[in-house]
Amino acid sequence: MFWRKDKKQDSQAAPVGVIEPVAEKHPEPSLPPREGDRPGETWLSRLGMGLSKSSTKLGQGIADLLTKRKLDQETLDGLEELLITADLGPQTAARVIADFSQDRFGKDLDDNEIKAALSESIARILEPVAVPLAFDRRDEGPFVVLVCGVNGAGKTTTIGKIAHNLQCEGKRVAIAAGDTFRAAAVEQLKVWAERTGSVFLAKDAGSDAAAVAFEAYEAAKRQGVDVLLVDTAGRLHNKSNLMAELQKVIRVLKKHNDNLPHATLLVLDSTTGQNAHAQVETFRDMVNVTGLVVTKLDGSAKGGVVIGLADRFALPIHLIGVGEGIEDLQPFKARDFSDSLVGLQR
Template identity: 55%
Template sequence: MSEDKPGWFGRLFGRKGPQPAEQAVDQPVEPPADSPASPAEGQPDFATGADAVEQVPLPPSEPAADAPDRNTVPDGIEGADLQPIAGEPERPPAGTAGDDPARGAEPAHETEVAREPAVEAPPVQPVDTAAALAHDALAHDGIGEPQREPQAKGWWSRLTSGMKRTSSALSDRVTGLFTKRKLDANTLEDLEDALIQADFGVETAMRVSEAVGKGRYEKGISPDEVRAILAAEVERALDPVAHPLVIDAARKPFVILCVGVNGAGKTTTLGKLSLKFKAEGRSVMLAAGDTFRAAAIEQLKVWGARTGTPVISGAQGADAAGLAFDALKQAQAAGTDVLLIDTAGRLQNKAGLMAELEKIIRVIRKVDPDAPHATLLVLDATVGQNALSQVELFSQAAPVSGLVMTKLDGTARGGILVALAAKFGLPVHFIGVGEGVEDLEPFAARDFARAIAGLEKG
């Protein structure tokens, strides 16, 4: 390649070959020898691009007389794009006095939002945290504001809907086991595992498995037949413990003590029971014995206000035994039919708290030697096998006379009720399958058994 022609790299960055003498314009002037070297000196052209562009002065030119002014809008469309859109309020030009000085001028293309006239905010009122918590709890219970629309469903519909998680889990396992193979030992073992996982307990699982396999080895059996056998065995296990809570009218007041761990739903259960007893025409009094939790006191007060039930309460941290004593004396003086005493939630393995429960019972027996006439242990179905230890240890501290099982709608292990019946034989008075007032109902073994097996009401 000749030296008078630039290479590809030079042509890429604008270097040109030698130009004819008559076309060269304003050749760069070499700096004086004693001038300091520029920073780019000694570097190739493409490092700075300084010599890549020829400086060609533009010849002076005057605009043509008839050339239109590019900074003006032709008369035909003057103001055409400045007219306000129909129905849209005019806005001041950007940067005028109408703009907010704190924000500066608004961009001319932005749509300005109409500002509402300033309204003076009302003074801030102090918030009663305990009352707010109680209100929230009652809203979930179905009696707070806003109130729920009345449900058209009956108890059976609510029961089957609440037991859906347990019945669906069992139905899926049963269908998978008994539609693909004949009945054999492995199939029965898998059925036992499914029942144990649903917290039916080993004893119940073995009994159901034995009933399913009786006379059916190496034969086919439909899932519906298995569910029918399951329902029959569950009903058989629960029928001896399905007893309603009987109020002895000869005892005034009939004292019901409510115990259980934190979060089991004791306060809510007492509120719902007060509604049921009032509906039966009984006079009721509530005692806010959960003095450790301010929200529990307020919650019970709201229940009392909604149902027209008097509530005996004290300050947070007050002696629970003393409050129960006073409530019983007042209920006696008023001739109240039923006294419902709430207690603080306590873990079953905390000896100090269990001793306090024993103290409450000792104190109220100074007023009535037979009190409490019923001690309800409220159990949360979602705790599963832990409910067994709760029954065992609470029974040592208090004369537990019956069980209330709540939150059966929140677990796929609803069989825990069967395991409790098999081990302790304590009466099951009520079960809960939701948060609403109507979702706590007396326990019926047949309905529960068919609901948990996924069968229609028989």
């Protein structure tokens, strides 16, 4: 059964129970102050710092290439190679350079002009996929978000941060611990639920994940929850049996309502680079991924993978993460990202 707040309720063996929001008890994960409590530090400044490994590499590369004042073919080839090393991928890098070089070939350009032009070309690829996720209730029950991805991508933290953002918007949130394979995952989500004031829904470790999702929806609907965030077990994208279990969760949710889940988010660790493409391809085909969350952009110089994903798959990129702080997961904005990636300060 679902865990309840006290043992007395458990002994009564009620069909479904919930853990209501409770006071903070655990030291982890740490939630830093809200943005307004950190004077001078905005999301844009954190984005710039988070992408500093990528922007420093690109900026230095651009400076090294500008031994000549005119933009010739040799410089263009060097810029294309530089973009490939930033993990845009060969096809996307070629597309960016083709767009960038229009009306600029043979002209005198300084490094800031090159950065501005590159940012424009990159933003044109990103703008169609920079789509906010609207957590609006469409049926009688809550808006249901299924969160999936491979182990280590940051699903648990992403769920916690989304819950925090939704609570700040005045929404009532429930978190369902669908990763029943790891007891630690359940406990981590419980901590996040307590910290964010969310309703927590879980069963014992080893329980059927589909049953957790099914009963969580019933409980969330009964509790008047606005958004239900459903965690899933981390699974390798090349393991068909594990992917089949994820498909089962979706089938069972649809027994409540054929529109469920309303959103299926794939969380991607940007430090995996081009391997993220294989993950998107498999998850998209198996479970109809509706949007992406890209995490750990502060962890490597591979920030360009976001551009390659946008160019190849055209899936909405709803959120990006550039740090461990509670405010470091924010809606994806194409122009802010492209400027920060090339180190351009407007």
